Amino acid sequence: MVTAEVVPQQVRIPLATESLSAERIAYLDGLLQQARHAAAVFTQYTQEDVDRIVKPMVVAGLEQAQYLARLAVEETRLGVMEDKALKNMVATEFVYNYVKDKRTVGAIREFPERGLVEVAEPIGIILSLTPITNPTSTVLFKCIMAIKTRNAAIFSPHPNAWHCCHEAVRIMYETALKHGAPEGVFTCLESHGLQDNAYLMRHKDVALIDATGGPGVVKAAYSSGKPALGVGPGNTPVYLEKTADLNMAVVDIITSKTFDNGTICASEQTVVMDDEIYDLALKKFAELGAHICNEKETRVLERTVIDPETGFMQPVAVGQNATDIARMVGIPVKPNTKLLIAPIQGVGREHPLSAEKLFPVLAVYRAKSVDEALKVCVNVNHAGGIGHTAVVFSRNDDVIRKFGEVINAGRIIVNSPGSIGAFGGVYNDMVPTFSFGCGTGGGNSTMDNVNVYHYLNIKRVARRTQAHMWFRVPNQIYFNMNAVENLRRLESTSTIIITNPAMEHMGHVDIVRRHIPARTLVHVSVIPDAEPEVTVIQQGVEALHFYKADQIIALGGGSVIDAAKIMKLKYESPDADLEELAAPFMDIRKRVVEYPTTKVNRARLVAISTTSGTGSEVTPFAVLTDKLAGRKVTLADYSLTPDVAIVDPQFVMSMPKVLTADTGIDCLTHALEAAVSIYASPYTDSNAMQAIRLVFKYLPIAYQHPHDEEARSMMHNAACIAAIAFSNAAVGVNHALAHAFGARFHVAHGRANALMLPHVIAFNASVPTKFMPSPNQRGYIAHKKYATIADLLSLGGSTIDEKVKKLIAATEKLLDQVAIPHSIAELGISREAFEQAMPDLARFAFDDPSWRSNPRMPLVTELVQLFWSAYEGWGVGSSTHKHSA
Amino acid sequence: MATIAEFFKIDGDRVAECIHEAHMQLDTARDQTTLDFSSVLRISPKDLRAMEELLERADNQSVKVVLCGVNVDIYKVLKLVKLTPRFSFASNGTSSSEAHQEETGHAEATE
Numbered sequence: 001m002v003t004a005e006v007v008p009q010q011v012r013i014p015l016a017t018e019s020l021s022a023e024r025i026a027y028l029d030g031l032l033q034q035a036r037h038a039a040a041v042f043t044q045y046t047q048e049d050v051d052r053i054v055k056p057m058v059v060a061g062l063e064q065a066q067y068l069a070r071l072a073v074e075e076t077r078l079g080v081m082e083d084k085a086l087k088n089m090v091a092t093e094f095v096y097n098y099v100k101d102k103r104t105v106g107a108i109r110e111f112p113e114r115g116l117v118e119v120a121e122p123i124g125i126i127l128s129l130t131p132i133t134n135p136t137s138t139v140l141f142k143c144i145m146a147i148k149t150r151n152a153a154i155f156s157p158h159p160n161a162w163h164c165c166h167e168a169v170r171i172m173y174e175t176a177l178k179h180g181a182p183e184g185v186f187t188c189l190e191s192h193g194l195q196d197n198a199y200l201m202r203h204k205d206v207a208l209i210d211a212t213g214g215p216g217v218v219k220a221a222y223s224s225g226k227p228a229l230g231v232g233p234g235n236t237p238v239y240l241e242k243t244a245d246l247n248m249a250v251v252d253i254i255t256s257k258t259f260d261n262g263t264i265c266a267s268e269q270t271v272v273m274d275d276e277i278y279d280l281a282l283k284k285f286a287e288l289g290a291h292i293c294n295e296k297e298t299r300v301l302e303r304t305v306i307d308p309e310t311g312f313m314q315p316v317a318v319g320q321n322a323t324d325i326a327r328m329v330g331i332p333v334k335p336n337t338k339l340l341i342a343p344i345q346g347v348g349r350e351h352p353l354s355a356e357k358l359f360p361v362l363a364v365y366r367a368k369s370v371d372e373a374l375k376v377c378v379n380v381n382h383a384g385g386i387g388h389t390a391v392v393f394s395r396n397d398d399v400i401r402k403f404g405e406v407i408n409a410g411r412i413i414v415n416s417p418g419s420i421g422a423f424g425g426v427y428n429d430m431v432p433t434f435s436f437g438c439g440t441g442g443g444n445s446t447m448d449n450v451n452v453y454h455y456l457n458i459k460r461v462a463r464r465t466q467a468h469m470w471f472r473v474p475n476q477i478y479f480n481m482n483a484v485e486n487l488r489r490l491e492s493t494s495t496i497i498i499t500n501p502a503m504e505h506m507g508h509v510d511i512v513r514r515h516i517p518a519r520t521l522v523h524v525s526v527i528p529d530a531e532p533e534v535t536v537i538q539q540g541v542e543a544l545h546f547y548k549a550d551q552i553i554a555l556g557g558g559s560v561i562d563a564a565k566i567m568k569l570k571y572e573s574p575d576a577d578l579e580e581l582a583a584p585f586m587d588i589r590k591r592v593v594e595y596p597t598t599k600v601n602r603a604r605l606v607a608i609s610t611t612s613g614t615g616s617e618v619t620p621f622a623v624l625t626d627k628l629a630g631r632k633v634t635l636a637d638y639s640l641t642p643d644v645a646i647v648d649p650q651f652v653m654s655m656p657k658v659l660t661a662d663t664g665i666d667c668l669t670h671a672l673e674a675a676v677s678i679y680a681s682p683y684t685d686s687n688a689m690q691a692i693r694l695v696f697k698y699l700p701i702a703y704q705h706p707h708d709e710e711a712r713s714m715m716h717n718a719a720c721i722a723a724i725a726f727s728n729a730a731v732g733v734n735h736a737l738a739h740a741f742g743a744r745f746h747v748a749h750g751r752a753n754a755l756m757l758p759h760v761i762a763f764n765a766s767v768p769t770k771f772m773p774s775p776n777q778r779g780y781i782a783h784k785k786y787a788t789i790a791d792l793l794s795l796g797g798s799t800i801d802e803k804v805k806k807l808i809a810a811t812e813k814l815l816d817q818v819a820i821p822h823s824i825a826e827l828g829i830s831r832e833a834f835e836q837a838m839p840d841l842a843r844f845a846f847d848d849p850s851w852r853s854n855p856r857m858p859l860v861t862e863l864v865q866l867f868w869s870a871y872e873g874w875g876v877g878s879s880t881h882k883h884s885a
Numbered sequence: 886m887a888t889i890a891e892f893f894k895i896d897g898d899r900v901a902e903c904i905h906e907a908h909m910q911l912d913t914a915r916d917q918t919t920l921d922f923s924s925v926l927r928i929s930p931k932d933l934r935a936m937e938e939l940l941e942r943a944d945n946q947s948v949k950v951v952l953c954g955v956n957v958d959i960y961k962v963l964k965l966v967k968l969t970p971r972f973s974f975a976s977n978g979t980s981s982s983e984a985h986q987e988e989t990g991h992a993e994a995t996e
Contacts, residue, residue, distance in 0.1 A: 037930040040965035044927045044958045124965070183930040 020195040028196060031154055032205045034184030035125045039152035041182040043122060047105040053179045054096065054148050060175040061092035061140045061168075068136035068171075071164035076132050078319025083260035087137035087434075094425040094432040095144055099452050104149050108458070115463035120456045122150040124207035127200050129221070131213045133263040133319060133358065134434060135161035136168040138212050141434040143172035147181060149455040154206075155188040156197055158213060166190075201226060208455075212435060222443060229435065229450055230443075234265040235356040235385030236418050237377040239403055240281060241370070241394035242274035248415070249393040250284040253362070256417030258338050262359045263319045266389035266411065266422030266436060270344070270354055270363040270380045272373045278366045282341065289338040290362075291322070297331045298342040298353070304329040305361055306352035313357050322360040347379035356384055370399060374406055381407050387438030387447060391418040410437055410447035424449050466776050467589060471683040471728050472638050474607075474618050479647035479717055481709065484608060486646065487515040492551035492604070494521045496543060498564040499555040500529035503610060508651055512555055512608065523547050529556070531625045531632070532563035534578075540567040541574075544603065553606045554642070555651075558614035561607045562622035565640045572599040578624060582633040586852060595637040607642035610651040612702075612715045613663025613750055615670065615723020617645035641727070647720045649713040657703060660715075661818035662750030664699040667691065667719040668814070669753040673732040674725035675789060676764055676782040677853045678774035684729035689792055691722035696793055696810065700817040732854035733845075734760040737866055740844035744837050745829055754820040755827075758808045759869040761786060765804040768856040782855035823873020834871055841867055890917040890951075897924040904935040911939070913946045919975065923954025928962060936963075940971050951975050 061068075069084035103109070109118040126146060130138045135157060146153040157165030169188040176185060189196055197217075201209055201224035211221035211230035218230035240249055257268045273281050282292050293301060305317045305325065317325055322340050326333040331340070344363045347354040353363040367373035381390060390409040394400050404412050416427035424430030435450030446454060478486040495516055503509050504526055516522055525543050527536050544552070544567060554564030569576055573596035585591035607617035616622075620641045624633040655663075671691035674684050694714050701711035734756050742752035765783040783800050790796075790803035795810050797803035812822065821827055824834065845851075845863045858866070893907040907918060943950045953975035955963070963969045 034930070036966055037933045040962040041928060041930050041933065043961055043965065 020193075020199055024193070024196070025199065027190075028199055028203075031187045031189070032125065032200075032203060034187055035152040035154055036205050038182040038184035039122065039124045039150075042150040042152065042185065045105065045150055047103060049180060050105055050148060050150060051100070053176050053181050054099070054144060056179050057144060057147060057172055057175045058092045058096040060171055061144075062089055064168075064171050065089045065092070068140075068164060068168050071167055072136050072161065075164050076135065076161050076319070078133060079260040079263050080321070084134075084137065087134060087260065088140055090423055090426065090432065091137040091141040091434055092144065094423070095141055098425060098432045099144065099148050102148070102452060104452055104456060107461075108456075115465045117461040117463075119459040119461055120149070121459050123455060123457060124151065125205055126151050126153045126208045126210055126455065127197075127206045127226075128153045128155050129197065129209070129211040129213050129217050130155060130157045130161070130165050132158040132161045133265075134212075134260075135165050138434050139165050139168035140172065142210065143169065143176070143186060145452055145455050147176055147185070148452050151455055152182075152185045153187075154200065155186065156200065157188065162191075210435070210450075218443070227445075229437070229445065229454060233356055233384055233442075234269075234388030234436070234438075235354075235380055235383055236266060236269045236389045236391060236409075237380035237385065237407065238268045238271040238391040238418065239373050239377050239393070239399075240271050240273040240277065241373070241392065241396060241399050242276045243395040243399070244277070244393035245395070245415070246277060246281055246284060250281060250288060252393075252415075252417040254285070254288055254290065254339055256419045256421070257362050258322070258360045259417070259419050261319045261321050262357065262361075262419075264419035264422070265356070265358065266413075267358070267419035268362060268391060268417075269356055269385070270347070270365060270376075272365045272367050272376045272380075274370070274373060275366055275368050278364075282364070285339070285341055289334075289336065290341050291326065291331070291333040291337045291339070293331065293340060293342045295343075298344070300329050300331060301340065301342050301361060302352040305357065305359070306355055308352070311349050311352065311355055313355065313359070317357075317359045317361075320359055325359060325361065347376060347383055354380060354383055370402075374402060377403070378406055381409065385409070386441030387444065388436060388442060389413065389418055389422045391416075391421070408439070408441050410439055411449070422449075464775060467587070469679070469681050469683075469728075469776065471681065472620070472641065473724050473727075474642050474645045476643070477618065477645045477647065477720065479720070481649055481713060483646050483648040484512060484650070485515050487512065487553070487606070488517060490517075490551065490604065490606065490644065492517070492520045494547045494549045495523070495551040495553060496540075496547060496549045497522065497524045497553045497555055498540060498560055498567065499524065499526055500557075500560050501526055502529055503555050503560075506654065508555060508610065511650070512553060516553075520551075521547065523549075527560065527563055529559065531559050531623055532566060533625050536563060537566050537570060537624065540564075541570045544568075544571040544601075549603050551604045551606065553608065554617075555608045555610065557609065557611040558616040561609065561614075561616040561642070562624070564605060564607070565616075565622040565642070566624055566635065568603055568605045569595075569635075569640065571603060572596075572601050574600060578633055578635065581635055581637070584849060585636075586849075588636065595639045597639075604644065605642040606644040606646065608646040608648065608651065609716070609719070611655065611659065611663050612652050612712075612719040613666040615667070615719045615726075617642055617647065618720055618723045619727045621727075645720065647716050649709065649716045652716055653707065653709070653712055655706070655712075657706065657819075660703050660706065661699075661820060662748050662754070663719065664695060664702065664715055664750070664818060665754040665757065665815065665820060666750035667715070667722045668695040668699070668811075669734050669738075669750075669757055670726040670731060671695065671718075671722040672757070672761065672789070673734055673854075674722065674729040676785045676855050677726075677729040677732055678772050678777060678855055679729045679853050680785070681729065681776075684725040687721045687725035688729070689789065691718045691725060692789055693792055694718035694721070696814060699814065703818045730853035731850050732760070733763070733851040733856070733858050733863075733866070735850035736845045736848035736854075736858075737863065737870070739848050739850065740841045741824070741867070741870075743844070744841060745824075745827070747827065751820065754815055755824055755870050755873075756866065757815070758811050759866050761804070761808050761811065763858075763862070763866055764854070764856050769859055769862065770857040772852075772855055772857045774855075777855075780855065821873075824867075824871040825873065829871075831871070834867075838864060838867065890919055891915045892919045892921065894921045895925050897926055900925055900928055900932040901935040904932065904939050908935070908939045908942060911942055911946055911948055913948070915948060917949040917951055918943065919951040919953060921954050922952055922956070922959065925954075925959060926956065928959055933962070933966060933968075936968065940968070944971075949973055 065088035066085045073081045173186040209221040209228040221228040221230040340361045389411040390407040391413045392403040411422045413421035421427040425432035431449040431451045433449035437446035437448045438444045439447035554561040583593040609617040620638045622635045671688045675688040698711040698714040737756045738752035787800040787803035790807040795806040797806045895903045951973040
């Protein structure tokens with residue numbers, strides 16, 4: 001994967017195992033058998049075992065660095081022995097320094113706070129194709145990587161670098177074996193045929209192909225259908241910007257471009273220089289041993305070192321030194337010339353020297369501006385170098401940042417040599433490698449400097465975690481008779497009372513006014529007694545602005561309090577987009593749309609509820625009607641929760657019986673659904689259970705004796721307490737059914753809830769067809785929760801099933817006591833009308849977000865069944881498993 | 886139906902040698918050979934080759950090879966080289982009683 005290169009005698013990999021003899025197949029199968037055994041046995045090794053093998057391999061590589069470099073130059077006739085020796089040392093020592101403390105066996109990384117452990121799994125057999133340009137260094141690098149990761153490798157070297165690679169594999173293998181590596185962990189093809197690679201690449205036992213070589217090899221690897229690491233060619237642009245340290249830059253470029261005679265694919269190819277420094281830079285290049293070609297010499301180079309037909313470099317020039325290349329093409333240069341520099345006027349096929357040149361010929365371009373320079377660099381980058389490497393010399397951080405943004409390269413080297421810089425670990429802190437991933441632009445699966453983690457399958461052991469839970473309530477809740485007196489404690493300069501006509505008519509507004517401190521300016525805004533509309537909200541917000549209100553008192557039922565919540569939101573954050581804020585969400589902790597936190601105005605919201613059901617005085621919900629759009633907008637966020645709730649029963653003493661019944665059962669539904677919700681917690685349970693107890697005890701009394709102060713007071717408290725529970729635990733499928741049914745047949749919300757309630761208890765108490773995913777609950781517990789409630793109510797029963805039945809019976813009895821019909825049919829809705837509505841009912845109920853916190857996930861067919869059960873209404877208490885079949 | 890079995894305790898320090906001994910003593914008169922791996926912590930490529938050779942001969946002689954006391958690391962090695970379907974595996978509990986018999990010579994058990 002490393003060095004993408006255009007090599008002499010490009011290797012074509014046949015697509016099939018054409019003309020591979022039976023003997024050759026047997027030979028290759030033998031290699032695979034050895035590697036398979038080694039890879040399997042290697043899985044038993046510990047980190048300590050592996051590290052004990054790697055270190056002496058590195059030492060052996062260092063000791064043999066010069067020997068292997070000499071072999072490589074003698075065999076390939078490419079590059080510089082001294083530089084290849086250095087590469088061998090980087091491939092061993094630098095790589096070792098990076099990997100020595102890395103865990104590559106067993107648990108390699110642990111994230112206790114996230115409950116995650118990463119565990120390394122070896123890959124198995126890696127088919128490793130190595131190049132002619134960096135033959136021995138690549139072998140050393142891959143051997144160390146393979147051992148460190150407990151993999152077996154079969155090496156297939158470039159045919160023209162076979163001997164030196166074979167020797168490098170031998171040295172590594174013998175050292176590894178001596179220190180405990182499994183027999184057969186490395187093998188190297190004896191002799192080489194094109195068909196061998198084709199056979200091995202497609203063999204079922206080869207797990208990964210790591211192809212370092214020319215485009216043919218890389219393409220064959222990716223075409224094999226196996227997981228592969230393989231990189232495309234490079235074409236490194238360099239921007240030498242006018243603020244750069246010129247002396248350093250010139251030396252770095254020469255060092256890099258002449259290193260191993262330019263065979264490293266990350267080496268500089270075209271240097272784009274600002275006009276202001278162009279002449280001076282060329283002078284410095286010349287002073288340090290570069291030959292600056294004139295126009296005629298540049299034309300000669302274009303024709304000779306680049307193939308005019310393909311536009312690629314001529315193999316004969318690859319890895320040769322500058323003097324030899326000059327002699328080959330007939331350009332007279334001084335002895336020991338390091339580099340041939342050719343000015344070019346553009347990039348692309350019309351400017352042949354703008355292509356990749358793995359030899360010491362460097363193109364230069366004079367740019368009139370930063371903009372032009374960056375564009376030329378982008379052109380070079382896109383002329384065969386996407387994803388690979390780029391270099392910038394500059395002291396201007398803005399230029400460096402912009403270069404990094406516009407150039408598509410895995411390695412963007414700043415103020416240092418491209419080739420040696422790209423290796424990592426020498427001039428920068430990148431991961432040392434001999435494999436440069438080029439990302440998707442280069443047809444690669446990675447853009448990283450390939451390292452040990454690419455030789456591992458990394459498994460994640462994920463422990464069960466619980467979602468962070470919370471319990472939020474208003475800052476202050478005042479309750480009991482005459483709790484409204486606490487308004488005196490609340491400082492305000494300008495207060496607006498939002499209420500409806502009935503409250504004004506009944507004198508409730510006057511009661512409230514009496515308790516507001518005398519120095520407070522008070523304005524009353526009367527709104528219709530219905531779900532708030534957009535226009536009502538707008539008018540209210542205008543009033544808040546006009547009076548510069550610092551306190552809003554909402555006096556009324558759920559609709560009035562909801563209106564005040566939305567007015568406050570728009571008053572404090574005028575840019576809040578209600579449509580956007582109403583976007584659906586599954587988990588409030590992970591919602592996409594967030595409510596505004598910056599506020600231009602501040603107002604305290606005091607909610608005084610005049611019904612005992614919705615609990616809106618403590619909930620974070622509000623419903624808005626958009627009549628123009630013909631729809632309802634539901635808002636939910638804890639920032640909507642009123643700051644102060646006043647739960648004063650004097651405002652509910654005159655509630656009509658029907659409203660008492662409907663709101664009371666609404667309250668019971670809130671509490672029951674919160675109790676079995678998947679978001680239920682000990683905090684919400686305590687509230688839900690208490691609310692249930694209060695409703696069963698006091699609702700019949702409040703219904704029969706409306707002036708019973710204690711019953712009214714307790715029911716008012718129950719509504720608030722239940723709302724605290726469901727504000728934090730949410731509701732369930734009962735509400736989804738009631739919303740759909742109530743909207744379609746214009747039945748009050750509390751009554752719609754009541755008609756569904758016994759059926760939903762039975763549904764949730766039976767074995768679910770589908771469980772609701774819930775990390776916070778251990779097993780299915782809804783039926784046990786219902787049994788606990790039955791115990792709390794002292795209903796009797798010795799088994800869970802019996803207790804659930806008794807709870808359902810008690811619920812039905814309570815419904816009877818407050819004159820709630822037992823069936824939808826009793827409301828006068830015909831079977832035909834109900835049947836006709838059923839598709840819409842089921843669809844709307846399923847779309848309703850309420851059921852997403854229900855303990856049992858309802859199928860649409862089950863919703864239909866529940867609707868029909870509610871329609872029929874009778875006999876629910878006889879079997880809790882009625883709906884589970 | 887009676888099963889004639891042979892039992893070999895495998896020494897963790899000389900796995901291949903022990904398997905080779907078992908190989909040499911494969912007997913068509915017996916239906917089954919049991920190798921006790923409870924003392925083996927790790928195996929090598931050489932051990933794998935010995936196991937493959939043993940299996941080949943056992944197949945030819947229609948003798949079932951049972952491994953007992955195999956730890957999970959070794960089991961995974963056998964899985965990776967696709968040898969698990971060719972062996973039968975017995976639990977440690979079975980092997981411990983038989984292992985005791987093996988100390989006094991190759992046990993012959995009738996089940």
